Amino acid sequence: MQDRKTVFKAFVDREKEVSYLNEMNAKGWKLAAVRFSFYTFYKTEPNKYKTVLHFVKREYQTTFVRTVTECGGEIAHQSNEGKCLLFYINVPVDSENIDFLTDNQSKLDFKKRLSISRKREAIATFAAFAVAVSSVLYVLPAAIKVLVHDPEKFGEIVVKEPIGATLFFAFIIGGTVCGIMSAYIFKLYCRSKKEIKTISSEMKIFE
Amino acid sequence: MNKYPALTETVFYILLSLSGPLHGYAIMQNIKALTNGRINMGAGTLYGALSALTEKEYITEVRSDDPSKRLYIRTELGTEVIENEIKRLNELTQNAVLYFKREER
Numbered sequence: 001m002q003d004r005k006t007v008f009k010a011f012v013d014r015e016k017e018v019s020y021l022n023e024m025n026a027k028g029w030k031l032a033a034v035r036f037s038f039y040t041f042y043k044t045e046p047n048k049y050k051t052v053l054h055f056v057k058r059e060y061q062t063t064f065v066r067t068v069t070e071c072g073g074e075i076a077h078q079s080n081e082g083k084c085l086l087f088y089i090n091v092p093v094d095s096e097n098i099d100f101l102t103d104n105q106s107k108l109d110f111k112k113r114l115s116i117s118r119k120r121e122a123i124a125t126f127a128a129f130a131v132a133v134s135s136v137l138y139v140l141p142a143a144i145k146v147l148v149h150d151p152e153k154f155g156e157i158v159v160k161e162p163i164g165a166t167l168f169f170a171f172i173i174g175g176t177v178c179g180i181m182s183a184y185i186f187k188l189y190c191r192s193k194k195e196i197k198t199i200s201s202e203m204k205i206f207e
Numbered sequence: 208m209n210k211y212p213a214l215t216e217t218v219f220y221i222l223l224s225l226s227g228p229l230h231g232y233a234i235m236q237n238i239k240a241l242t243n244g245r246i247n248m249g250a251g252t253l254y255g256a257l258s259a260l261t262e263k264e265y266i267t268e269v270r271s272d273d274p275s276k277r278l279y280i281r282t283e284l285g286t287e288v289i290e291n292e293i294k295r296l297n298e299l300t301q302n303a304v305l306y307f308k309r310e311e312r
Contacts, residue, residue, distance in 0.1 A: 054251050060258050063268075066277055067257065070232040071250035091250070097235070100251040103217050109255055 003043035005029070010037045012121075012181060013188055014053055014114060021051040021088070030090055031076040049090040051076070052100040055113035056085050071095070081117055108199045115192035122189055125182035132175020136168075143168055214292045217256050220246060221266070222289040228269050228278035231257065260285070 011017040021031055021039075029041035030049050056064045064087065065075055072095040077088040091098055101107045143164075214222070220238040229237065234257075235248050257279060260266045265285035271278045281289070 052251070056254075057258075060254075063258060063261075063277070064254050066275070067231040067254040068250050070230060070276065071235065071253070073250055089250075097247045097249050099247075100249045101255075102247065102249040102252045103215065105215060105217070106249070106252040106255040110251070 004032065004040060006038050006040045008038050012185055014117070018051060018053055025049045025051060025090075031088055034077045034079065034088060048093060050093055050098055052089050052091060054087050054089060054100065055081060055110065055117070056087055058083065058085060061085055071097075073100075082120060084113060086117075104199055104203045108196065108203070111192055111196045111199060115189060115196060118185055118189040118192055122182055122185040125178045125185060129175055129179035129182055132171060132178060136172055136175065139168075211288050211291050213295065214288070216246060217248065217252060218260065219289070219292060221253075221256055221260060222281060222285055222292075225266055225279055225281040225285070228271070228280045230271065230276045230278050234279070 009017075009020060011020070024031070024039075024041055026047050028044055028046040028048070030044045031039065031051055032042045033040040054064075061078075068075060068087075068089055072092055074090040075087055076090050079086045089100070091100060101110060220241060221234055223241070224234050224237045231250075231253055235250075235253055238246050238248060257266070261268065261279075263284075264282055265288055266279050267282050269278045269280055
């Protein structure tokens with residue numbers, strides 16, 4: 001029975017996720033599956049594989065899997081990304097070509113797809129943040145009355161409803177986390193746009 | 208004015224390789240051999256190019272005896288495109304040679 005282990009890791013940045021997966025490859029752990037931020041690895045030789053991510057339009061799923069398999073790659077996992085699928089591919093280091101994307105057009109297509117994914121995530125986390133902030137502001141006066149005793153007497157604050165108060169503050173913290181994540185993902189989105197511009201201008205030089 | 212846009216090297220060599228039916232890996236190997244290893248295409252690049260060429264109807268898929276492998280072949284449109292590109296590249300090369308010969312004199 002193959003040695004295996006499962007690790008919980010939460011990534012916002014896909015590029016950091018790939019770096020982590022390749023650190024694990026270097027230690028001899030090959031990605032087998034991903035389920036809700038739980039990464040399962042199988043033991044293998046160190047530095048035997050390299051892991052790459054790739055976005056594929058749904059209608060081209062079969063073509064992609066066939067092409068990758070023919071070229072010696074292994075599909076470790078796939079997940080939904082809006083109109084596309086996101087594939088995690090293990091490429092043997094000793095295969096004919098370890099580089100998954102070898103021309104500017106395919107690199108540009110990948111960066112554009114990554115940029116769309118980041119934009120969607122930034123909007124979703126910002127929306128969650130906005131909902132949390134507006135909800136908190138809306139219910140704050142009532143929440144103080146319900147949860148806290150004698151708010152006018154400073155120093156005599158007693159929490160009447162501890163569970164309610166905990167949930168309320170958890171909601172505030174959750175909203176704050178969403179706001180921070182949204183800002184970070186938006187920064188990554190801007191970085192993607194810059195990289196797209198760089199690759200596009202490199203390609204135009206040769207037109 | 209050219210009827211078709213200039214092709215990238217990747218697309219040019221894929222169309223060139225598909226005068227007969229080939230599967231993906233064979234296309235990669237053929238291009239590597241044709242270019243003496245200079246173009247060693249990644250699986251992601253190959254997939255992207257094959258998808259784009261299939262969408263443009265420059266190539267089409269055909270069934271093979273092995274159900275796990277699918278072959279590709281150039282269409283008539285694909286042949287017209289590559290012939291057009293070869294003419295364009297010939298013109299470029301001829302002009303370049305003439306120009307440099309004139310400069311040497």
